[in-house]
Amino acid sequence: MNNHYLTFFIGKSQFCIPAERVVEINRNADFTVVPGAPEAIKGILNLRGQLIVAFDMSGLLGVASEQDLSKAVSIIVQVDSLQISLLVDKVGDILALSDSTFESPPNNFPSHIRHAVVGAHKLVDSLLIVIDPNLFIKHLTGNVSLPAGVDVLPSPH
Amino acid sequence: MQNNDEILSEFILEAREILDLLDADFIRLEQSPGDKKLIGNIFRALHTLKGSSGFFAFKRLEKISHAGESLLGKIRDGQIELDPEKIDRLLDTVDVLRVIIEGIEANQSEPAGEDQLLISQLQALAKNEIAPQKSELKVEEVVESEMTQALPIAEVIIESIKTSASEAPVSEKLFDVSAPVKVNLDTLDRLMNLTSEMVLARNRLLPFAGGSKDINFNQTVRSIDLLTLELQERMMKMRMQPISYVWSKFSRLVRDLSHECNKQVNLTQLGSETELDRALLDAIRDPLIHILRNSIDHSIEIPAERKLKGKPEIGNIQLMAFHQNGMVVIEIADDGAGVDYEKVRSRAIERKLLSPQDAEGLSKEALIELIFLPGFSTKEHISSVSGRGVGMDVVKNNITNIGGSIEINSEANIGTTIKLKIPLTLAIMPALLVGSEEEVYALPQNRILELVRLSHGDNENLLEDFYGTPVYRLREKLVPVLYLNEELKLCKATTSHDASINMVVVQSSGIQFGLIVDKIFNIQDVVVKPLGPLLNSLSKYAGATILGSGRVSLILDVDGIATESGLVGRIQAKPIPSQELAIQIAEEEVSMLLFELPGITRIALPLEDIEHILMLGSTHFQENGDKEVVFYQNQLMHVIRLQDYVSGSHAINEVDGSVSPVLTCNISQKIFALVVKQVHDIIQVPVKIYEPSSPQRGIKGCVIFKDEVINVLDLEEVIAMHNAYDSTTIYPRVIDIQGAIE
Numbered sequence: 012m013n014n015h016y017l018t019f020f021i022g023k024s025q026f027c028i029p030a031e032r033v034v035e036i037n038r039n040a041d042f043t044v045v046p047g048a049p050e051a052i053k054g055i056l057n058l059r060g061q062l063i064v065a066f067d068m069s070g071l072l073g074v075a076s077e078q079d080l081s082k083a084v085s086i087i088v089q090v091d092s093l094q095i096s097l098l099v100d101k102v103g104d105i106l107a108l109s110d111s112t113f114e115s116p117p118n119n120f121p122s123h124i125r126h127a128v129v130g131a132h133k134l135v136d137s138l139l140i141v142i143d144p145n146l147f148i149k150h151l152t153g154n155v156s157l158p159a160g161v162d163v164l165p166s167p168h
Numbered sequence: 169m170q171n172n173d174e175i176l177s178e179f180i181l182e183a184r185e186i187l188d189l190l191d192a193d194f195i196r197l198e199q200s201p202g203d204k205k206l207i208g209n210i211f212r213a214l215h216t217l218k219g220s221s222g223f224f225a226f227k228r229l230e231k232i233s234h235a236g237e238s239l240l241g242k243i244r245d246g247q248i249e250l251d252p253e254k255i256d257r258l259l260d261t262v263d264v265l266r267v268i269i270e271g272i273e274a275n276q277s278e279p280a281g282e283d284q285l286l287i288s289q290l291q292a293l294a295k296n297e298i299a300p301q302k303s304e305l306k307v308e309e310v311v312e313s314e315m316t317q318a319l320p321i322a323e324v325i326i327e328s329i330k331t332s333a334s335e336a337p338v339s340e341k342l343f344d345v346s347a348p349v350k351v352n353l354d355t356l357d358r359l360m361n362l363t364s365e366m367v368l369a370r371n372r373l374l375p376f377a378g379g380s381k382d383i384n385f386n387q388t389v390r391s392i393d394l395l396t397l398e399l400q401e402r403m404m405k406m407r408m409q410p411i412s413y414v415w416s417k418f419s420r421l422v423r424d425l426s427h428e429c430n431k432q433v434n435l436t437q438l439g440s441e442t443e444l445d446r447a448l449l450d451a452i453r454d455p456l457i458h459i460l461r462n463s464i465d466h467s468i469e470i471p472a473e474r475k476l477k478g479k480p481e482i483g484n485i486q487l488m489a490f491h492q493n494g495m496v497v498i499e500i501a502d503d504g505a506g507v508d509y510e511k512v513r514s515r516a517i518e519r520k521l522l523s524p525q526d527a528e529g530l531s532k533e534a535l536i537e538l539i540f541l542p543g544f545s546t547k548e549h550i551s552s553v554s555g556r557g558v559g560m561d562v563v564k565n566n567i568t569n570i571g572g573s574i575e576i577n578s579e580a581n582i583g584t585t586i587k588l589k590i591p592l593t594l595a596i597m598p599a600l601l602v603g604s605e606e607e608v609y610a611l612p613q614n615r616i617l618e619l620v621r622l623s624h625g626d627n628e629n630l631l632e633d634f635y636g637t638p639v640y641r642l643r644e645k646l647v648p649v650l651y652l653n654e655e656l657k658l659c660k661a662t663t664s665h666d667a668s669i670n671m672v673v674v675q676s677s678g679i680q681f682g683l684i685v686d687k688i689f690n691i692q693d694v695v696v697k698p699l700g701p702l703l704n705s706l707s708k709y710a711g712a713t714i715l716g717s718g719r720v721s722l723i724l725d726v727d728g729i730a731t732e733s734g735l736v737g738r739i740q741a742k743p744i745p746s747q748e749l750a751i752q753i754a755e756e757e758v759s760m761l762l763f764e765l766p767g768i769t770r771i772a773l774p775l776e777d778i779e780h781i782l783m784l785g786s787t788h789f790q791e792n793g794d795k796e797v798v799f800y801q802n803q804l805m806h807v808i809r810l811q812d813y814v815s816g817s818h819a820i821n822e823v824d825g826s827v828s829p830v831l832t833c834n835i836s837q838k839i840f841a842l843v844v845k846q847v848h849d850i851i852q853v854p855v856k857i858y859e860p861s862s863p864q865r866g867i868k869g870c871v872i873f874k875d876e877v878i879n880v881l882d883l884e885e886v887i888a889m890h891n892a893y894d895s896t897t898i899y900p901r902v903i904d905i906q907g908a909i910e
Contacts, residue, residue: 041718041719042720043607043712043719043720043721043722044607045699045703045706045709045722046656046657046658046708047656047657047706047708048703048706049702052702052703054720055699055703055712055720056720057714057718057719057720059365060361060362060364060365060368060714062697062698062699062700062712062714062720064700064702064703093700093701093702095702148702151702152701152702
């Protein structure tokens with residue numbers, strides 16, 4: 012069975028996301044920085060009156076971007092009832108890929124990347140990394156730091 | 169009279185809805201006669217109708233619906249069975265009711281008529297007797313006989329049907345009740361959103377018109393401008409409702425509560441026509457009820473005591489609402505005993521919230537703030553009405569959540585006045601736009617006391633240094649000062665040597681402080697939008713808004729900034745002693761520590777079982793025979809690697825030099841150190857633990873937290889298993905898990 016994927020670039024690296032999640036693609040995303048927000052969140056932008064949280068894919072995937080963030084392309088994706096924006100350098104083609112070429116990440120995969128990458132498709136000459144926005148949304152909303160008031164410091168008396 | 173008309177038309181609308189509903193329900197009932205829920209629904213509907221008609225003294229309506237209701241009551245209780253004949257009679261009842269309602273609509277009074285036959289039929293059916301004229305007559309014949317036997321009843325009914333049908337054309341009705349369309353709030357919100365977007369689009373359009381010489385274009389823009397303005401105004405109005413919508417139920421409430429407390433209370437309401445956003449009305453209902461309860465139970469004295477104090481025996485509570493500075497102010501004033509400041513003080517000391525020294529120095533205002541702490545009550549006895557100490561904190565939360573504020577003024581033996589300030593609407597609020605580091609932020613206007621511009625010309629040192637903390641002398645009062653760019657961590661501390669400083673003096677929880685910004689722009693109405701689940705945890709922002717340029721601007725939460733900076737909340741931040749807190753929440757919730765084991769991402773242990781959380785490196789662990797121990801800060805701890813004892817978890821090879829979190833617990837004078845993979849969070853979960861379907865090693869069961877299943881560690885079992893291999897065991901050598909737990 013074939014699934015459609017939208018490919019995008021950060022620097023020279025190519026990634027893809029399931030195309031059925033993509034709502035729209037915008038250029039010149041003018042976002043507002045939210046001080047204090049989690050690192051992966053670049054800011055919020057206005058999509059026809061709706062507030063959209065914008066994710067910095069270059070930071071999230073640990074790949075250096077080759078252009079200014081102000082020139083980034085924003086891919087709006089739907090995750091459950093939430094719409095978010097992924098800021099990437101460039102958008103590529105839509106590819107139809109068969110399930111049979113899909114492979115899950117190996118066990119020694121770095122854990123911080125596990126929060127974004129579900130696997131890869133084996134293309135003829137390279138591996139096309141598949142991103143699942145669901146994963147890092149879950150990671151972000153489920154990850155709460157230890158609240159104050161808990162005795163974390165050693166003082167066994 | 170105007171008011172009465174309104175209530176009457178509401179009643180007619182309600183009655184019509186009920187009758188339509190009844191018609192449909194009876195038909196459904198005929199198809200499924202055994203449906204108890206349906207019968208219950210019908211019963212309640214008729215009951216409501218009876219209640220409202222009693223209120224208007226519509227005797228016919230009341231009598232008929234009463235008869236119908238008693239019949240239905242018996243059917244509901246299963247005393248008699250429902251048959252087609254009963255349904256017919258009940259449908260007849262509905263028809264007669266409808267005729268009366270139409271009569272009321274036409275003349276504002278009940279049409280004359282005699283319903284004895286119908287009522288006696290209903291009563292007979294309810295007694296399970298044969299109804300008068302029932303046996304040989306079919307339904308049509310009943311009607312016929314009613315007509316032919318010259319019984320006045322039926323004739324009047326028919327007559328009134330005629331009058332309402334023919335003689336009362338729509339235009340001649342004394343007043344015409346057109347049914348309003350019910351729109352759900354969500355749809356309204358979306359419309360509201362669109363309207364505000366429309367306003368923004370208009371704002372972008374206006375400059376073009378100014379620069380253009382094309383008259384047609386300019387005229388079009390002008391009309392779009394006007395239309396948008398009106399659209400916005402109408403949108404705002406659409407959501408408004410008078411506060412009487414909430415207050416109307418209070419007279420009854422106060423009457424009942426005062427009876428319960430053996431007190432006499434007179435409630436007066438002023439300004440009940442004041443309009444407020446519908447969503448806000450819903451949000452203030454519970455806080456208001458709570459405040460009223462408090463007033464009646466705590467403040468108003470019993471009549472004998474009032475007499476002794478020289479007050480009238482009947483206590484007074486006054487509700488007052490009015491507009492002020494773009495806010496709605498609601499005042500609840502009583503003439504009761506007021507807050508006993510000494511009691512609050514001693515209670516605070518008793519509960520170790522304050523040291524006696526600190527408490528001595530507190531002003532009345534500061535003591536009042538204590539009332540808002542969770543679990544704080546000066547009442548010795550818990551009554552069914554109030555005094556459980558769960559209250560004013562919730563009231564305050566509810567009010568601040570909708571952008572409002574609460575003030576209490578109380579004089580001993582004179583009374584208490586509680587003042588709520590509520591924004592007119594949730595969706596739109598006036599805000600001051602300020603600039604900091606090239607970014608524009610919005611500050612809610614209702615929190616701003618004044619704007620201060622300090623220039624070097626006036627005074628040599630603009631801000632004074634209070635041993636490292638910047639303060640400003642505002643009319644001989646020191647106010648602490650925060651730098652916005654520093655609070656938002658936009659850049660490091662700026663000891664700016666600019667020519668001038670812009671400071672916004674704001675208020676949070678009774679504390680004033682200055683917020684220094686780079687630029688101050690203007691005040692404008694902004695549309696508040698929530699930040700959504702991903703950013704909700706940031707307490708420094710109350711939301712965001714979209715500026716005229718289309719850019720998003722964050723709305724600052726003054727309370728959040730004050731709390732995070734440490735200015736506010738030193739008292740609040742000091743936790744109430746945990747054992748007391750535990751009592752308070754023991755009934756429904758328990759605190760658990762959420763952690764991770766290799767292979768199990770979410771497992772929890774009740775917090776009360778845990779003494780400390782330590783981070784221990786692999787070098788801390790030492791061998792003691794075939795056991796691992798840790799000697800840490802003069803204590804010997806027995807190490808339990810939980811992954812060895814819990815189903816579903818697996819051992820992992822430990823890397824040398826790694827640091828693992830360790831939970832220590834003290835069980836029968838022995839300290840155990842539980843090694844886990846990662847500690848996540850403290851969660852509040854319901855006490856109920858679901859047992860696993862088949863026993864799982866080391867797992868007691870699971871609890872539900874945010875719709876997620878979380879395993880709960882069985883500490884006794886784990887320790888029993890651990891000790892089972894131990895020569896000095898207090899548990900038997902053969903593991904009898906059941907026995908060990910008991």
